[in-house]
Amino acid sequence: MTHLRHRPLLVLSAVAVLAAAGCSSSDATDKVAVPTPPAQEARACEALDKLLPDTVAGRQRHDPTPDSPLTARWGDGDAEIVLRCGIPRPDEMSDPTLPGVGVDGVDWTVEKRDQGPRFITQYRDPYVELLTGTRYANDASVLQAFAAPIAKTLRKTV
Template sequence: MTSPRRRPLLVLPAVAMLMAAAGCSSSSDADAVAAVPSPAAKEAAACAALDKALPDTVAGQKRHDPTPDSPLTARWGNGDAQIVLRCGIPRPEEMSDENLPGVGVEGVDWTVQQRAEGPRFITQYRDPYIELRTGKRYANDASVLQPFGAPVREAIPKTV
């Protein structure tokens, strides 16, 4: 697989994250639903290995997985501080957009897609693909990706 070269973004220090707009989270978010991907068996096995290696806490947010429970999905935080990981997603069409920025954090390259509800990060040069959707709190803060570096490097093979 070939992928266009991505422009790196600056990774802001953790202090910037703390200074980001903070909001109250709702307890109704506790049972949030995340669509579970349907990867091939080999990809599902890599995702299961990743699931076991994922951190208990990310950006100060504790892990509490979405419904339905699956080794292909994980979740930390609520509301604007929510972080949802889905492993084994199909290659997103947006990955072909050369204008989407990219960022490298802890040895993992990510495509960055800004959205009104918060950024969407997708791994580059890895199979299976991993999607990380974050809340507005992380709109300008790629440091939220740091805790995923080692688990992704160890569990998800590079393609180039």
Template sequence: MTLSRRRPLLVLSAVAVLAAAGCSSSDATAKVAVPSPPAQERAACETLDKLLPDTVAGQKRHDPAPDSPLTARWGDGDAEIVLRCGIPRGEEMNDPKSNGVQVNGVWWVLFPRSEGPRFVTAYRDPYIELLTGTRYAHDASVLQAFGAPVLKATKSL
């Protein structure tokens, strides 16, 4: 199935997709790099920031430093969830073997990491990245909280 003119995306069930993710603890003290998107993308990210929930997967929001509407954070350690909005489209998005999942109307591409899964929105402008802790290595439900805000604040490609 081809989901875009740019690249095919292998669609698997959330369980199968996340089963490929590794398991180890995340570094809760890591600094969060703030993206530098163009003005139009920045405006969409600022809108998204206002729509993001206070709680995701039972984790309360406590934004990282430096304070920016382009980043958000929930939880700590293995339950950490970090959002970065306005990231550049990385070369890894061109891999036709990338695993993806659609949750609440948003396509996400999965990039397994030892610290926990990394998800990047597909077919949305601007691109959004979620870095999750190992607690979510086999659980795509963390993505549910982002469907409505992402659809409302971003545009389809």
């Protein structure tokens, strides 16, 4: 009987250790590569960051590490949305087979991925990338939250 009483305590201790490890701020899934654009583009990205919404598609903003005005995040898992501003022009932009979508005056290239779609602004300087989770595999409505801030802060190139 005594043996059974101690076993749950060991299990609870192991669960507590795993839970604490999972809450670590150094979790690899929290890290996002920060772009390194030229100074003028970085200033435009900083202006965009100030206008980004607190919530997108019902998901609360919680920025990734390292902290930077060039990156932002909303949601988690299959509903995650990660923004990176000031990325170099992706090679995929030259692929004429990739579809595009226009949302409220902002045009995007759409790249399908197993992890969820990747959206890249077209005809804007600097480029903005949105990496989205699988929940948005067939849903570009998430782009509406970004149209006004992008249109207001990022120069149209055509």
